[in-house]
Amino acid sequence: MSEILPYEIRRGEIETYFDRTASDAWKRLTSDAPLGRIRASVRAGREAMRDFLLSLLPQDLTGLCVLDAGCGTGALSIAMAKRGARVVAIDLSQTLVAHGRELAAAAGLSDAIRFASGDMLAGGHGRFDHVVLMDSLIHYEPNDAMAALASLSARTTRSILFTVAPKTPMLQMMHRTGRLFPRGDRAPAIVPVATGRLRERLEAHPGLAGWEVGAERRIASVFYKSHGMEFVRS
Structure with a gap:
């Protein structure tokens, strides 16, 4: 029997959470539906981070994948498709992907976005000009996150945009004592990281030679703490 790597274990936990436990909560979070104070602050923070990541991409993405x-x-896929991108x-x-496909169809963008459920690192997804991972690495240990970035960098020509959970006293306390959602909706543990140390490790990683950290921004919206980073070919 082959060994199951930590990345694969955590990936399974995340799939179970988003597909079976909290899909309805996340549909509401990413909609215009009224929310309570905690979730509203998360929505506001996520929207601010999404705007930052989009600001790092060309306004005209025509012809780019x-x-x-x-x-x-x-939400990000639709925004990028509106700029002319071909989006994977x-x-x-599967539940969230199906909902995203419906939203893209309602926006008239079905032909511009190819939705699929599965491992974001699978080589069969193709090659890309840009990769965006918004809050997609926050549940993984730094070594696994860096390995994921190295895997994607081999198939990316221009930039990789991603977020991590910054290691702050408040964030560490929040994730020790109960976090953002009611007990039944709790996600797999988020892994706070020291962003300065992560930057050094990224730039020294042998699988990321030829890449360098660009723009960064931290978003703090009460119950949403995130640090966005740009990784570009040097």
Whole structure:
């Protein structure tokens, strides 16, 4: 029997959470539906981070192929398709992917976005000009996150945009004592990382030679803490 790697174990936990436990909660979170204070702050933070990541991409994406790795309900995919991109939108959750496909159809963008459920690192998804991983690496240990970025970099020509959970006293306390959602909706544990140390490790990683960290921005919206980073070919 082959050994199951930590990445694969955590990937299974994430798939179970988003596909079976909290799909309805995440559909509401990414919609315009009214929310309570906690979830509203998460929505606001996610929207701010999405805007930052989009600001790092060309306004005109015509002719470019972009991977939305961990696409959820497809908000980023739809925004990039509106700029002319051909988008491959991948998520572990079949439920969220199906919902994203419906939203893209309603926006008239079905032909521009190819939705699929599965592993965002699978080589069969193709090659890309840009890759975006918004809140897709936050459940993984730093070594696994860096290995994921190295895997994607081999098939990416321009930039990789991603987020991590910054290691702050408040975030560490939140994730020790109960986190963002009611007990039945809790996600697999988020792994806070020291962003300065991560930057150094990324730039020294042998699988990421020829890449360098570009723009960064931290978003803090009460119950949403995230650090966006741009990784570009040097």
